Amino acid sequence: MTTATTHLGLVGPTASGKSALALAVAEHFDDVEIVSVDSMQVYRGLDVGTAKPSQPERAAVQHHMIDLVEPTEDWSVVRHQAAARAAVADIQSRGKRALLVGGTGLYVQAVIDDLRFPGEDRGVRAEIAARAAQPGGVPAVYDELERLDPAAAAKIDPKNARRIVRALEVIHITGKPFSSFGAGVGACGATMFPVRLAGVWLPRTVLAQRIAARVEAMRDTGLVEEVEALVRRHGARVSRTARQAIGYNEIISFLEGHMPSVDDAFERAVRRTATFARRQRMWFRRDPRIGWFGTSDNPGAILPALLQAWSR
């Protein structure tokens, strides 16, 4: 029996400098490989707007979970969970440590926590969603959920149609209450494997400036051209999940004539990034397992503390 490897995790809001820090960490230690826990970097061709590590960076440090599928495919938390855990196992089998890096909170927890997703049936879901979409449909399906699974209903907002529909879908396909599939994502208990979690914390004003600067830099680096190429190649077949990507969504809207100008598209992308960062902050903040590393300046300033915390 070999000693259990303690893996690493670096989380935080978008534009907080996670990727650069992770790269520096991996270059400093010779036993660390990076596992991206990002719902958008899995798509080939979504490079600039997802702030994907460059080819030289990926040559210098082994990266996993990047460029896995075409943008015409739907990705999901379940696919990410399976593939990322396999990557961690692979890294461990070679005697190395995985450094999980990402801002997709649900995905991070799906990888490290014992989250079990009870299956899906798109047909059943579509049928329930259609009922919910009718006038007065949302209260109706919520009533149904209250009857079938009061515990789940108590945790789901009566107006959140998507989560009500999903809970009913699970009940219908498994015959068991949705609430019977685990304590929920706020449990934050023992992880599936030993992992040390660190979070990058920046003052909001600093983060807001970094977000604005980064989106502007993406524009200069050719984000519009990348989206044009994406649309030229795949058009309407860009998947539901891929087309949600911030920046891509707005520029596609512009190219389709639903947005008056590129400036509007970028302005909206900055705003949406900021609200996304706020939700990320909320998500990670509740997790007591994360040790926070803060600075009011360049995130690179926390590198020494990280290296010290993660040396072995």
Place this chain on the structure above:
RNA sequence: GGCCGGGUAGCUCAGUCGGCAGAGCACACGCCUGAAAAGCGUGGGGUCGACGGAUCGACGCCGUCCCCGGCCA
């Protein structure tokens, strides 16, 4: 100078017949098990351009003035 339209939350704008000031976005706080860069909840915010008038009561009606836009001269 004349005519017309407008001035209401940080922004864009609703506001019916005169009866406690509204929405979306933004902001703040928060939720989260197969779309999660998704979805959703709560909250703080107002000299309704200014002054005067009629009215029990005005964002609304009347008068004067200021500002913005358009057309005419």
